[in-house]
Amino acid sequence: MTVEGKIVEKYDTQNIKDTFKKREFVLEYAENPQYPEFIKFELIQSNCEQLDSLEIGDEVSVNFNLKGRKWTDPQGEVKYFNSLQAWRIDKKTGGMSETPPPPTQEWAKEDFSKDDDLPF
Template sequence: MEIRGKVHEIGAVQQVTDTFKKRDLIIQYAENPQFVEYIRFEATQDRTSLFDNLNVGDEVEVSFNLRGRPWTNKDGVTSYFNSLVAWRVAKVTTTPVDAAGQAASGPQTFDAPPTVDISADDGKDDDLPF
């Protein structure tokens, strides 16, 4: 899964146990600008360094896995927890804009694939039922 947003907060590396460490990244996600969401991602072990080159305010695309697990307390009550585990974070580059508000590199163009005339009769009978 992937999501784009703005870096809101970068957590410090937390050494949870002698052999386990984690780090949080909070992304400001505004699919609808009226209702901004703050999404928490985590990185563990050697992936905690994924967040090293980020700054608050950077536009990023986060690739992540959705994880879920149950936990049963001493009274036998089970709760369920979800986590968003980041495995790649890429800064989103923006195209520079000139004084006229146009993209400095000009518009991007793509060659369309050639069109195929499917109504052309090439001499073969088509026995499709529709």
Template sequence: MEVVGKIKKIDETKTYGASGFRKREMVVTTNEQYPQPIMMEFVQDKCDLLNKFKIGDDVKVSINLRGREWINPEGEAVYFNQIQGWRIEAIEEGSAIPPAAAPVAPVAKPSDDNNPDDLPF
């Protein structure tokens, strides 16, 4: 999957735990009729991919959706989703950024007989 848009925010790399797990978050605002701010994270060695980018850059980010289940103390299942980036490419200024997919109108099926007003039901 891919997200195309303009970088709104890039956080610093954060390190967690004794193992040195690294995570860096970024927000991209999509190029749609109703723009969406999408937060995604880059982990471990992928954190360094963001070093050459800055706020305002137009980018295309390849992502994976991740999900996990957690059983809370009451025994109920709670679900969490993550968007993880694994590749990021600059979109050159002046190049066309692909618009969001436009809805496609249904195509009328031609009638098999000579009466175009004859409904099939």
């Protein structure tokens, strides 16, 4: 799943266990600009570092997975939790992602035609 919006909060990385860390951030999602939504995402493990190069106010595209867990508390009551686990964040610039697009076929053809010494 993918959503676009503006980063409004960035939290520090939390070391949950020696082998597990997570970091949360909040995205302002304005499908209807009159009523923006504020969506909290989490990053885990090495993905936590993706927020280091981003600032509050940056427009981004977030790729994420919807996660759900079931837990039984000590009193035997079953509880359910949902989380939005982000795995890629791309900063938007002028309506375009900073990730460069793949080369076009014309570019690829032009590049290969430069090698005149090919045997075929």
